[in-house]
Structures are given as C-alpha cells and as structure tokens.
Amino acid sequence: MTNDFDIYERRESAARSYCRSFPTTFVKAQGSEMTDADGNTYIDFLAGCSSLNYGHNDPDMKSALIDHITADGIAHGLDMHTDAKAAFLTAYEEKILKPRGMDYKIMMTGPTGTNAVEAAMKLARKVTGRRNIISFTNGFHGMTMGSLSLTGNIGKRNGAGGGHLGDVTHLPYEHSMGEGVDTLQFIEAMLNNSSSGVDAPAAFIFEPVQGEGGLNAASDEWMQGVAKLAKEHGALLIVDDIQSGCGRTGTYFAFEKAGIEPDMITQAKSLSGFGLPFAALLIKPEHDIWKPAEHNGTFRGNTHAFVTGRVAIEKFWSDNAFQDELAAKSTVLTTALQEIADLIPGARLKGRGLMQGVDVGSGELASKICARAFEKGLIIETSGADDEVVKVLAALTIKDETFRKGLGLLLDATRDVLETNKIAAE
Template identity: 85%
Template sequence: MPKDMTPDTTIYERRESEARSYCRSFPTTFVKAQGSEMTDADGNTYIDFLAGCSSLNYGHGDPDMKAALIEHISRDGISHGLDMHTDAKADFLEAYEKHILEPRGLDYKIMMTGPTGTNAVEAAIKLARKVTGRRNVIAFTNGFHGMTLGSLALTGNSGKRNGAGGAHLGDVTHLPYDGSMGDGVDTLQFIEAMLENGSSGVDAPAAFIFEPVQGEGGLNAASDEWMQGVARLAKRLGALLIVDDIQSGCGRTGTYFAFERAGIEPDMVTQAKSLSGYGLPFAALLIKPEHDIWKPAEHNGTFRGNNHAFVTGRVAIEKFWADKSFESELQSKATVLTTGLQEVADLIPGAKLKGRGLMQGVDVGSGELAGEICARAFEKGLIIETSGADDEVVKVLAPLTTPDEMFRKGLGILLEAARDVTDNNNKIAAE
C-alpha cells in the first residue's frame, strides 16, 4: 500500500468503541491476507496462529472458495434471501448431507440461525426448554458459549459476565468440567450426585451443554469417558444433550466434529466459526429430527443463512471432507504441534500442554507471562493469543492448511519469544 494510502490510525481511538480487543494486542492495520499469513499497511507479513479464533480453519482467501464466490456474485446469484429456497442453499445442504452427516451415520435437521455462534446457542437452549418444558440448563466451569444474555448465562468467565451490567443471568446451574477439580477428582461422579439428590437444590435440567475442548476457557479437553457419562446422564434425566462445537469443530481437534471420538450422538450441535470456510458469518444448529418441533417463524432472524457462505461452505466441504486425506494430514500436523509446544513448556517451570489436535497450547501459569510471550511473538512476526480464566494459556489456532514449513517456522518464533521473555525475566530477578 502506498504511504499516502496508509489509514489514519487515530480514527480507531476517535470513533471505535472501547469494546475493541484484539487490535490492542496487535497494534497495526492489516490490509491483506492469504493462506496462513497477514500483511499490514507497512508491508510487514505475519504468520497467523489465531485464524479468526478458528473461523479460518482453511486459511485466508482459499482460491477455490474465492473463485466460486466471485462466480456467484458475477452472475447475480442471491446475496440475501431470508430463509427462501436458493440454489446455493440446496447445494450446501446436499454437500453437508453427503460428506458430513451420512459418512458418520448422523441424522440431523439443519436450522439456519443468525450469523454468529451465540445465535446458534440461543436457539439450542430455547428449543431444549420448549421440548422438555423445563427451564434449568446445566453448563460447566470455564465454559464459553457467547455474549448475548442467554449464552452469557451459560458462560463461566466473570469478566465476560460482568459485561451484562447486572442483567439477570439465571436459569443455569454451573457444574465442574472434566478435570476442573484437580487430578484424581471424578467430576462426573460429583455431577451425578448433585443431580440425583432430590435435596441438592438443582432443578431438573432441560439440557446439558458443553464444549469438547474449551477454547476460551483454557483448552481444557474432556475425556471420551466424561463426554459419554454426561450423555448417559442427560438421557437418564430426560434432558437434551447440546454439544457446542463452534470453536472445536470443522476439523480443529482432528475430526470434523470434536465429539466423534467419544461415539456420542448429541441431541443438538452448534456450529459456526469455520462453517463458511471463508470467514463469512454463518452459524447453524443441528437438531435430531424428533426434537425439531418449531412452528414456522417461531424462531427466526433477518440474516439466518448466508448465501455467500453457502457457496464457500459447500466448496470447503467438497474440497476438504469428501475423503479421509485431509483428516489424515491433521493427525501428523497435531504431532508437529505437540512437539513444538513441548519445547516451549520445557523452558518454563511448571508449564504444561493443554488441548487436543490442532487446538493446543501451553499453560505457563500466569496471564502476565503468557501476554508477554504473545507480545514478543508479534514483534517477531507471529500472531498468537492467550486463553484461560486468567489468560494463562498461550493458545495455537493456526489454520489447518498451514504448510508444514511455515507451521514449524511459526512454532520456532514462538519458542524464540518464550526464550526471550524468560531470559529477560530471569535477568531482572537476578538484579
């Protein structure tokens, strides 16, 4: 970009809300992105290990998705159509049925919700209450499900909950997630004891909702046994099982759905983030047919479905999920990630790896330290962020399509950043 076209960065301070967040960690103006790299107005290129918080699992500007979208727009294809039938929607649904649902033996109706993940979560808990006639929903510690009031009530983080400004965040019982009470404590046993005790004070639930791997909560990964146990408990209590696969889905943990390895079949599954494949807003709720009891327009929204996202989402499915080759590549990449992150953890006393598949990170024990490492990484050309209750986890969400050489280069930058920060902190402590 010519210098005279560089944006006036004071406009952000002058006009954009104080709610902005990621731009504070990455104080530059980005003008271009391709694959696993982003370029700013000064011509600096960064490896992207954030990927739109897992909204860009297939990288920036996939050429096949781009070509299909340009063709659709060029022929005056439908852009906005409410929930009317369109060719783009039909093509997406057929691809999803053929390549995602049928190979996994799954039978779901697909509900187009509003454009973001929280819209899918809101629809799920609303439908669960309608189906069961109950109000209470069981959510879990460190869970994150969205920022609108219903989803926020399910979310555990106090900082995010404080944004409600005192609004009622009720009709939810928060119980301990797998491993949240320390090694050796069976949280599933605790959950069962609470829900099967008529004097526990916990109302009969309409639903259970959990993330197979807690993205914002610090990359806590539920075991297969825990997920299976919650599924059995929900069925025994007459509650619905909702799996929030918004950040952990679309291949992020190594399989299309993060719950596949547990062999469970949730009553509902929320999807968003990388569902469009191209970073376009698109969210949907998968519903077992027997629970799809909505009356027409009983739950709707102006932007439910997104025809441009239908186009790119279809290409993503056909390109990456029509056979097992892409999924096989994810396994080898996960091994590279684990190895690279272990080198980082070895530098820091008490640090440990967290997560699963290509949704992993290092718990360095301190939000301040994690923040310093990410800031230093950005100075060296890597975009990476933190997660966890106290932002103590350095979290890798690289595009799943990142070439191996670039992936290793990014992990090398992260290692250098961690070494710089720890060496500097050790020097200060010694003075």
C-alpha cells in the same frame, strides 16, 4: 494507507479487543500470512479465532464466490429456497452426515455462534418444558444474554451490567476440581439429591475442548458420562462445537471418537470456510418442533457462505486425506509445544489436535510471550480464565514450512521473555 489509529480511537467502541494485542493495520491476507500497511508480513496462529480453519482467501472458495456474485446470484434470501442453499445442504448431507451415520435437521440461526446457542437453549426448554440448563466451569458459549448465562468467565459476565443470568446451573468440567476428582460422580450426586438445589435440567451443554476457557479437553469417557446423565434425567444433550469443530481437533466434529449422539450440535466459526458469518444448529429430527417463524432472524443463512461452505466441504471432507494430514500436523504441534513447556517450570500442554497450547501458569507471562511473538512476526493469543494459556490456532491448511517457522518464532519469543524476566529479577 498507513498505521494511523486516530479514527479507531475517535469512533470505534472501547469494546474492541484483538486490535489491542496487534497494533497495526492489516491490508492483505493469503493462506496463513497477513500483511500490514507498512508491508510487514505475519504468520497467523489465530485464524480468526478458528473461523479461518482453511486459511485466508482459499482460491477455490474465492473463485466460486466471485462467480456467484458476478452472475448476480442471490446475496440475501432470508430463509427462501435458493440454489446455493440446496447445494450446501446436499454437500453437508452427503459428505458430513451420511458418512458418520448422523441424522439431523439443519437450522439456519443467524450470523454468529451465540445465535446457534440461543436457539439451542430456547428449543431445549420448549421440548422439555423445563428451564434449568446445566453448563460447565470455564465454558464459553457466547455474549448475548442467554448464552452469557452459560458462560463462566466473570469478566465476560460482568458485561451484562447486573442483568439476569439465571436458569443455569454451573457444574464442574472434567479435571476442574483437580486430577483426582471424578466430576461425573459429583454431578450425578447433585442430580440425584432432591435437596441439592439443582432443578431438573432441560439440557446439558458442553464444549469438547474449551476454546476460551483454557483448552481443557474432555476425555471420551467424560463426554459419554455426561450423555448418559442427560438421558437418565430426561434432559437434552447439546454439544457446542463452534470453536472445536470443522476439523480443529482432528476430526470434523470434536466429539466423534466418543461415539455420543447429541440431541443438538451448534456450529459456526469455520462453517462458511471463508470467514463469512454463518451459524447453524443441528437438531435431531424428533426435537425439531418449531412452528414456522417461531425462531428466526434477518440474516439466518448467508447465501455467500453457502457457496464457500459447500466448496470447503467438497474440497476437504470428501475422503480421509485431509483428516490424515491433520493427525501429522498435530504431532508436529505437540512436539514443538512440549519444547516450549520444558523451558518453564510447571508448564503443561493442553488441548487436542490443532487446538493446543501451553499453560505457562501466569497470564502476565503468557501475554508477554504473545506480545514478543508479534514483534517477531507471529500473531497468537492467550486463553484461559486468567489468560494463562498460550494458544495455537493455526489454519488447518498451513504449509509445513510456515508452521514450523511460526513455531520457531514462538519458541524464540518464549526464550526472549524468560531471559528478560531473569535479568529483571537479578
């Protein structure tokens, strides 16, 4: 196979995106490295947009999946009982929920994150009898019509072609109105004003760290404040932990340290551990009022993902060792990104844990840095309303040597772009 892109131009939709930033054909991946058709190897700082938190082709997950397939294990079972599902649910209960004192029903919603968000919206409205859902500026919750109504980015909303995106009130996320503005106070004032035009909410939904919105990270106090407002106004609290979850910010759930108890939690991305399609909605038992088949989908629950997801939980979340490793890697990342930010006037670090980046102040500059990094052998993308953030989403399992090498490539790419821009300006 060679890098012949004609077939994509002829047959694949213009909606494709990531391939435009990385114009090559990938044929192999292992750990935190990807290899293309010409034999070039790249360090992966995208990790399937946080769908590969444990890297490419983890050997233990791969082995378990191969054994399952070889033994003619169930590949597709709708929502029937299977040994693989029971094993996954048991591991999730024992290793994730019980150690955190959490009690949730787990709803298998469909193959991707937007399915979990749609189910959460639908259930919140069913439970409360209300329509309005409060979402936040710069939030991203999916691209289907319901979840898109929660999403703030105008470019993504335009994809609906003028379709109905109502029954949602967008209010300011923490610091979105400037460092000196208390957005919780603003939100409270809007909700308590009977003439504000904000209908009584069925739910609040937010991301603890806004993945596509520019790595804006909510403080524990802000998350606690939103939880308090939701309770006071009879609304449910939905935490979208799709991109920020599964260890990405340093703990399994990104909101753990805030001590809040969401009514619902959306999960997807790295839930399967292997990059397989798998999304779920965690629901407080008292809110699980669905009637049988009242919400379903052909691919609700992916049996192959149950197999690999179980291994991921047992391998990485049976004790605190992995979480301790993430804290050390987070420090390495922060230090390296600060060195990059110091090169650019006004640049600043954003995010938390292994979900960090540098706001370089310009989408053009960020895109040039990422493009130059790819030329040097690093896969990395931008984030933010105007693509102004260079965003690092390396696998949580990345080897220290590979991590530091990739960060070095990013630093070199930044220097190259700044030097080119300097010469062009002279």
